[in-house]
Amino acid sequence: HLESRARLQQLAQVPSVTPDGETLELAANISSVKELDAALGSGAQGVGLFRTEFLYMDRSRFPTEEEQYEVYRMAAEKLQGKPLIIRTLDIGGDKQLDYHELPEEENPFLGFRAIRFSLSRKDLFKVQLRAILRASAYGNVQIMYPLIASVEEVREANGVLAEAMGELEAEGVPFRKDVPTGIMIEVPAAVAVAELLAEEVAFFSIGTNDLVQFTLAVDRMNEQISYLYEPYHPAVLRMLRAVVQAAKRRGIQVNVCGELAGDVRAMPIWLGLGIHELSLSAQAILPVKETMLRTYARESRALMEEIFKLRTAKEIRDRLERFHAEATLAAGNVRPGV
Amino acid sequence: HLESRARLQQLAQVPSVTPDGETLELAANISSVKELDAALGSGAQGVGLFRTEFLYMDRSRFPTEEEQYEVYRMAAEKLQGKPLIIRTLDIGGDKQLDYHELPEEENPFLGFRAIRFSLSRKDLFKVQLRAILRASAYGNVQIMYPLIASVEEVREANGVLAEAMGELEAEGVPFRKDVPTGIMIEVPAAVAVAELLAEEVAFFSIGTNDLVQFTLAVDRMNEQISYLYEPYHPAVLRMLRAVVQAAKRRGIQVNVCGELAGDVRAMPIWLGLGIHELSLSAQAILPVKETMLRTYARESRALMEEIFKLRTAKEIRDRLERFHAEATLAAGNVRPGV
């Protein structure tokens, strides 16, 4: 195990390119600046998802603008120009605050969460956006809104962002005026209107965890039906394809930041569909990279054409497994990419 | 009010046809045989949704095959050859049984419900299917599975149906051997794989209530976010369109049985997309019919082309309102269809 870890570690500095020369960026999901070191040590090409809710949890009041700014700036500086996508507060659902009671809900996953909370508390939302904007003077900072379901929500969020920019401008505080804003694609509605949303934002990041839950109407935490939580469901793959197609038509970037991104079996899906970037936990980066270094994009595209003809998740999983077995065999004893 | 009620009542026997000669069948949603009389009095052309869960609720044990058979047969006979679509048990979510405890769930709408329950209790499921099959000898009975999310679930349910048929056959009990089976389309996954599902079943019935909930990730019972429950969301309309397109490609029928079907504002959506049948509460049938009798299918199709270019639910609702205002104006004082 130690040996394989050392072997993987050698891949950290290898360019993130398939054998047939296509790139797929590997970025990190982080919840704190501390986690950034491990991510960079594994060769992360940026942060695709900074989960800011952990700044809001484990304390006794909402963090101030100054407190947030310090954290975001530190992360931006450590990244030295690599992208830092900061997701605005994604509270609610199964994530609660000790000091601010959210209403009891019958179905919290379908409830008052994420951007819904932020848009209902624009005062708090603006504090966060000001902190992010101020940090944007120190690196390649980008903003991402969670749980977007409509064009209206993006516009409303961007309206608060514009206000925050106006204030900072008036105060003479520096920030990046063209800070890119993107959205999580994790609500089925966002998939269905991806073509409309693509005109409002600079990038999409597909959150597979929630997207699979809502698409299948399955709470992944519910043990009674966990067998129905199936990321390789043909419906999920069709939704991924629809998002990529909409993004490509408008020329915007599509990332994937859910758990599925860290599943090495899914690599031909990303290469086959033409995803730009995966955002992964630090420990998933190198295993995923190892798989990428021996997966041909061309073969992945052909595989996806086959896979879109299959009717069940089991058929899809079996086909992916066969693809990997053949790729491993073809790679033989050659250490890929080294 | 009485006068307008009497005027509406005259429409009960008028053929259900648009001014330009296209038909849209109007069937009823019922929860008991008692409700069938009111529905037939309003000119219902059949039952598009018999909610059988009420046979299972308000009692102290599961209903026997004989008890269910009596009810289904009575409904079939009353309908005298008009279609009777019986939905298999749709328990769970917010519908519980006193005598059979379902597990406590964090998100019951995303939980152990409907066909998931039936497939986990094939003994109970088979009792219901046997009762329905026996009733099928007495009318135009059809079977509908709720909350279908995959091809596998349909096949598994049909497997139990085949077993029930085999048993009845062996017992020499008469039933309709080609009883049509259909599914509710109410899970976003079912929309995404509608083309695959259409090869497994004889009809679709779109359940707008759950479909809107899952598509928007909004619990419609949650007051905190009820403003986000929006059936006229452009994503919902795109999903309706996708379902109709898949069904048409395979030549199967598409009905709509959610609450949206009873909203007269939605009429041009059904005519424009080419829905076959609406299934409505008894009191909604005549108001919906009145609207249909003055709504041109041709104009509805043109309207939908416009509507699919709009970006927000508000724009869509406004456009629908304008369409209705113009149609009412055009109809003038002429009593439509009489």
Ligand SMILES: [Mg+2]
């Ligand atoms: Mg999420």
Ligand SMILES: [Mg+2]
């Ligand atoms: Mg339902």
